[in-house]
Amino acid sequence: xxxxxxxxxxxxxxxxxxxxxxxxxxxxxxxxxxxxxxxxxxxxxxxxxxxxxxxxxxxxxxxxxxxxxxxxxxxxxxxxxxxxxxxxxxxxxxxxxxxxxxxxxxxxxxxxxxxxxxxx
Numbered sequence: 001x002x003x004x005x006x007x008x009x010x011x012x013x014x015x016x017x018x019x020x021x022x023x024x025x026x027x028x029x030x031x032x033x034x035x036x037x038x039x040x041x042x043x044x045x046x047x048x049x050x051x052x053x054x055x056x057x058x059x060x061x062x063x064x065x066x067x068x069x070x071x072x073x074x075x076x077x078x079x080x081x082x083x084x085x086x087x088x089x090x091x092x093x094x095x096x097x098x099x100x101x102x103x104x105x106x107x108x109x110x111x112x113x114x115x116x117x118x119x120x
Contacts, residue, residue, distance in 0.1 A: 004030050004038040005046055014075045018076065021119065022062045023050055067107055070100045070116065078117040081111055 010016035011026035021029065027050065030043045062077035073094060080089040080103070087107060093099065107114055 001085075002042045004040065004042045007038070008046060011073060022064050025064065028054050062119055064115050064117055065115060067100070067104045067116060070095060070103065070118075072096055072100070074118045076117060077119045080114060082114075088114075 008026050010114060011021040011029060012023060014020035016029070026046050030038050030046070031040065035043075051056060074093070074097075076089060076091050076093045079087050079091050081087055089099070089103070095103075103114065103116070106112075
């Protein structure tokens with residue numbers, strides 16, 4: 001297996017860094033942040049395969065957003081964890097206006113800015 005593919009898998013499963021990367025974050029890391037480390041032809045081919053599989057529903061596809069971007073009926077694709085490691089909301093929760101307001105209040109009270117993962 002190519003190093004780019006191996007590192008992509010480690011990024012999305014949280015084995016490469018402290019957190020799991022979204023598909024788009026992992027591909028951006030491979031193509032931009034560490035582009036000298038990876039064969040960019042392999043990275044481009046990987047991006048094409050991931051895109052094709054996501055259209056068939058074969059991959060986990062999520063986005064990282066901030067609380068001001070939250071909208072009703074969005075679904076969390078990962079647990080929402082505070083910087084202190086406290087789970088605030090669980091993966092799979094569908095957000096309503098009340099949950100969105102609570103997230104914003106928690107950010108204010110904890111003086112944090114959460115990265116929130118939602119299904120695309």
